[in-house]
Amino acid sequence: MAELNIRERQAGDVTILDMDGKITIGEGSVSLRGAIRRLIEEGKKKILLNLSGVGYVDSSGIGELVSSYTTTSSKGGQLKLLNLTQKIQDLLAITKLLTVFDVYDDEASALNSFK
Amino acid sequence: MAELNIRERQAGDVTILDMDGKITIGEGSVSLRGAIRRLIEEGKKKILLNLSGVGYVDSSGIGELVSSYTTTSSKGGQLKLLNLTQKIQDLLAITKLLTVFDVYDDEASALNSFK
Amino acid sequence: MKPVTEETVELKLPSRLASIDEAAAGVTDAARRLGFPDDALYGVELAVREAVTNAVLHGNRRDESVPVEVGVADAGSEMVVTVRDRGEGFDPGSVADPTSEENLLKSSGRGILFMRTFMDDVRWERHPAGGTVVRMTKKK
């Protein structure tokens, strides 16, 4: 089983990535990076990461979320986060990244925010 | 929680010890030794050890079962075994003690055998 | 009176990414045996992951012939976890603060912050026989 499974859905012009597993150094971080790179190449610039199935993130995973955000922004896109587990929320608080990321806990409001 | 819990029941002149836990070096072996010693002192010489709840036995525990048997026999009593788990049965086979012990897997036949 | 031997666990692992999972599992299992509750194990695991990641990447530069050594010692009221690499070490005092405004968008530099957050004390030492040891203490 892969460390991180990523499924892609489209809601209007927003691409939702439903992620399941761990975003940790190595495989998990690499999968996320690959997925974001591909979306950007395909011109999909409104990206919503659904993290409800992500149970474990390390500093490399947090770093990869930040990279995903900066890469998308630098191409004129937007990347937002949906459904953080308590643990990821805590890590984003510790790293003061809650002010950087746009975070939602229901999908409808998240989708609306891209309008 | 004690390593080995021993409850005593009487069926006619047979004393049944229902044992739960582990018979391993230290507490478990010591509890069994104490229980047998007490029964012998009380003149209870028909003893049936119900091992259905005993999940783990080491060589010290096997040794303690042998001591229980020899102590009881030397006082003119009888000690038999009931409801061995597969693992204990295997250990008694490995040690060639299945020929020494009288082993039963239902209580009625075990009780009958003391007549 | 001679002192009672202290209980310790030592893991020796090759310097590769797979060793991070191994070390995390080994220390978590040991901490559980020492009686730490499940919710403390999460933080211990994360701190160990970060420390071993640094040992593998920065200390030993993924040279698989060089070991990462992880120790767990039961010091009664606390557990001491050590991670030793064979590298030159660094000055923890001059590591950039990842939470200051100008570093927020950097893609790395948050490992030590997590180690300090989830353990009660974190310090670095030179090992007398060479290499760097990070010593992390967690109260029971």
Place this chain on the structure above:
Amino acid sequence: MKPVTEETVELKLPSRLASIDEAAAGVTDAARRLGFPDDALYGVELAVREAVTNAVLHGNRRDESVPVEVGVADAGSEMVVTVRDRGEGFDPGSVADPTSEENLLKSSGRGILFMRTFMDDVRWERHPAGGTVVRMTKKK
């Protein structure tokens, strides 16, 4: 090419009965991480219990200032478990066979039989720095 570091776990425990449970749990956890199935773990645990019991009782005579050292090494196709005490050792060849008729009713002497039954290879060595090491190998 330099060899890849072998993965090892080392436990250091005081010579007392409580260390038997500690060692059994530590080695079982390590064996599980190495991929041994649950039904193999039972036998590994029993062999380790017997070896550590002997180290605590016969090798170190319950002197808690003296350690019992338990090692687990992943040798690829097999796991090697070592238990070191600081005692004088013994001659395994002259240990009585517990399954022979005249020994059946003895209350001890079955530990080595269980170690040999549940591990693929068991041997005793003198440690170069003193004491006795029993080395038990289990195929994956």
